[in-house]
Amino acid sequence: MIYEGKAISAKFLDNGVAELCFDQQGESVNKFDQLTLRELDEATKALAQEKDLKGVLVTSAKSVFIVGADIMEFTDMFKLPDDELKGWVREANGIFNRFEDLPVPTVAAINGIALGGGFEMCLACDYRVMSSKARVGLPEVKLGINPGFGGTVRLPRVIGPDNAMLWAATGNDQKPDAALKDGGVDAVVEPDNLRDAALDLLSKAIDGTFDYKARRQEKLEPVKLNDIERMMSFTTGKAMIAQQAGKNMPAPLTVGKSMEKNAALGRDEAIEVEIEYFAKLAKTPEAAALVGLFLNQQTLGKRNKQWENKAEPVNKAAVLGAGIMGGGIAYQSAYKGTPILMKDIADAGLDLGMSEATKLLAKRVDRGRMSGLQMGEVLSSIRPTLDYTGFDKADVVVEAVVENVKVKHAVLSECEQHIREDAVLASNTSTISITRLAEPLKRPENFCGMHFFNPVHQMPLVEVIRGEKTSDETVARVVKYATQMGKTPIVINDCPGFFVxxxxxxxxxxxxxxxxxxxxxxxxxxxxxxxxxxxxxxxxxxxxxxxxxxxxxxxxxxxxxxxxxxxxxxxxxxxxxxxxxxxxxxxxxxxxxxxxxxxxxxxxxxxxxxxxxxxxxxxxxxxxxxxxxxxxxxxxxxxxxxxxxxxxxxxxxxxxxxxxxxxxxxxxxxxxxxxxxxxxxxxxxxxxxxxxxxxxxxxxxxxxxxxxxxxxxxx
Structure with a gap:
């Protein structure tokens, strides 16, 4: 063993090849926190001292590669005085630089998600081999900041400024085919072949088949464009970014400015430019808001997970009312894998609901996101009906009829007679008190609100509304169902209008x-x-x-x-x-x-x-x-x-x-x-x-x- 820590280990394999493996103890994913950065530095120094070292394979023992920086930890860094913040980022970059400067070729085997600092680690390697199931990218702009571990420096030198600005300014994950096409990775292989392919590429770099030193030198030098080419590239790129991002999001345009300013410099000077822009953005109210939003999402996700753990999966659902809203609910449920009954009192309503679902699925087919066969399978899992046949099999029934108390009372009371005693009945009301709607029900504890927003397939939120008698079990099952539908549920207590x-x-x-x-x-x-x-x-x-x-x-x-x-x-x-x-x-x-x-x-x-x-x-x-x-x-x-x-x-x-x-x-x-x-x-x-x-x-x-x-x- 060359090095062994709590997040990283390094050991020799065969023929002078060492494996640097990320495997954060006690965590389901790898991320760059202070511990991991420190251990990367220690492992890099240990590797540099090995006289027989010929190459380094970088791997992950998790199902992901590295998801990025630990935002929970680094938000405190953003509050530091400018000099201290820049000093910390400069020290972190020194670690990546030292790894990049190892006197042997390095290859990253990207088995899963490699985002932010995770992909910046890959960029510090000489070569990158990607699993067909992986994703890479620099999503920092979505947090109101820019890459801080050399991303704006290395990426344009690897894939060119035009592609680099697009990648970093949108912050989007890159799929394997796009990453390979743009040059962000050198090969894409099936997951089972990833390790062998990465080792094969590394052996070719060791024996001189591939000139890793020339590849590395490109990352150490200015971007290979003359002054006119550089001006044209960045002027056009920044204009496109400004048009798409708008005036309220400074981070995307700052990416372009950072890349433009560092393009004519060598690596170390270029990274100083990145540090300046990173520190400036970290202090903006937009960054505070977007990082806060990310942390809020984490908090909400954990709380919803606690609810989900109390409920069994919803295997079959039903919706009452087959209009635009009912059809949208049926589509979303079926598309995400939960078969659903769709009931109405007239064929015209059912036709409208099925038409809505068909229209939404057809759009996915037209855009190449779904095959015709898959569309047929989803449609077949929506069963339109004029009666309650099959409702005794439903775990959750969502009422989506007209927004009228008397009508809802009648429909809910009737439906309750046709479902199992343990089934959950939910109302998609947008304003009417859930406690009031529960008045005629025999099992009010099994009733709650499930407020979707229109259009259902686009809006991510579902309000799960607890009435006075709603049980925890009911809330848990509806939270589970909403999550199965790909929605983000928020549990709300009852009042007119609920929360939103x-x-x-x-x-x-x-x-x-x-x-x-x-x-x-x-x-x-x-x-x-x-x-x-x-x-x-x-x-x-x-x-x-x-x-x-x-x-x-x-x-x-x-x-x-x-x-x-x-x-x-x-x-x-x-x-x-x-x-x-x-x-x-x-x-x-x-x-x-x-x-x-x-x-x-x-x-x-x-x-x-x-x-x-x-x-x-x-x-x-x-x-x-x-x-x-x-x-x-x-x-x-x-x-x-x-x-x-x-x-x-x-x-x-x-x-x-x-x-x-x-x-x-x-x-x-x-x-x-x-x-x-x-x-x-x-x-x-x-x-x-x-x-x-x-x-x-x-x-x-x-x-x-x-x-x-x-x-x-x-x-």
Missing amino acids: NRVLFPYFAGFDMMVRDGVDFRRIDKVMEKFGMPMGPAYLMDVVGIDTGFHAAEVMAEGFPDRMKHDYTGISELMFKADRYGQKNGVGFYRYEKDKKGKPRKTEDETALKMAADCAEKSIEITDEEIVARMMIPMCTETLRCLDENIVSCPEDADMGLIMGIGFPVFRGGALRYIDQMGAKAFCEMADKFAHLGKLYEPTESIRKMAENGETFFK
Whole structure:
């Protein structure tokens, strides 16, 4: 044994070849934490002292290669003073450089995921052989940062600046065929052949068949482009990155700038450039938000895993109501491997549901993501029915009928008579109290909410709503089913609107009040889109359906009359009364016509503009910053109330729910992180400026106490 640690070992194989193996004790995956970095340095120094060493094979004993850096550990590093942070990153790069400089050829055998620091380790090797089941890439921009272990230096010298900018600026995983085509790896083989293929390549480098020294020299020198070529490449690349990433995400464009600046330098000087950009990005609010979001995902995933461990897999499901929503639920369930019954009271409904599922599957076939045979298999696992035949075999039944208490009561009561006593019944209601819906049921403990967001196949969130009598076993099974469907469930306690819609409707109320005060809804949309929302509030209402929103708003006003009931007729109500429902009937705040691809195209509508002008009670002067404040304060204060009332269990769940449920800007991290970055005191001061607008703008006692104590939601 040359070296043996807790994360890395090195030993001789045959003929002077050593194997450097990553195998982190007590962990299911390998990652670069402080221990692993230190041991890599120690193992590298030990290898360098071996006189008989002829080559090094780099492997992993886990099912993955290395998933990347340990973000949980490194976030504390980001808080260090600049000089200390740069010093730490410089020291880490020295370890990779020393490995790269070993006086023998090195080959990485990439058996699984190699991302971030994991792929940077591969780039420090002379050659890379990849399993056909593996993935590689530099996803750091998704955390608001850039690669920090030499990725922006080595990658453009290995695959060229154009490809390197695309890889690093998107942060996407690269599949084997793409990695091989671009030159990121030297060979792709089946998993069983990986080790032999990597050893064979290493032996050819040792005997001189392959010139590893020439290959290595390319990584030590400037990028092989003349000044004009370099200017053209990076100018074009940065323009493309800026267009795709937008102004709110600095990390992608910084990748291009870092590569451009270091391209004319040798390795060591180039890495200093990378360190400068890395340290600068690590201090940005966008990085704090995106890293925080990643950690929130980890926290939520662990909590959901605990629920899942309490439940058996859902082997068969059923959905009641076969419209667009029911068809979407059936598609998602079947596509992810859980057969499902789809019941409706009329053939027309079943036809609509099957049509929705067929349309979604056909798109996958058209894009080459599924074969026709696979499409047929998925469709055959959706069984349309007009009666309850087979419902006694269902583990979970999801009700997705019209949003009306009486109708839902009747359907749920009837269905309960046709399912097993241990089966779970769930409602896909978007606003109606689960406790209220459970009133006529004989087994309310087996009932909960399972709120999908539209469109089901695209929206990642599912709210699992616990009523007053819902059992833990019921929650666990629905969490399990949601996860099987490829969704991210968040467990919510019951109230009108639950969490996401309860928080969304104060946001819409803020919009209504601004239009009442004479602010152009088109301007509000543009300001909020610039803020980072995927669409402005008027456009969002059109997409959701103004009729749907109006009925939901009535439920919210009944549930929270002190702040969600108003004494004026708002623009949303006027639109509803004029039968302007948005995209579903072609007119709302905007007019919609289908483009060549059959998608609704938004255009301005004179009637909508006149309606807005007619309902304005005055005409105020307002800045863009004030528009943002008037939209965000109601959303944030309602989020705070949900947290105080334990509707949502923790800040992490609240922010994840808003990001996945309404598209809250990821670079802002969620409503509570938005408050954190502003400061609780500054938020309260901002809200107090609008106190005259009513209780929607009133800060909670909890946030006032946090302001007094200088506290934050996240460390």
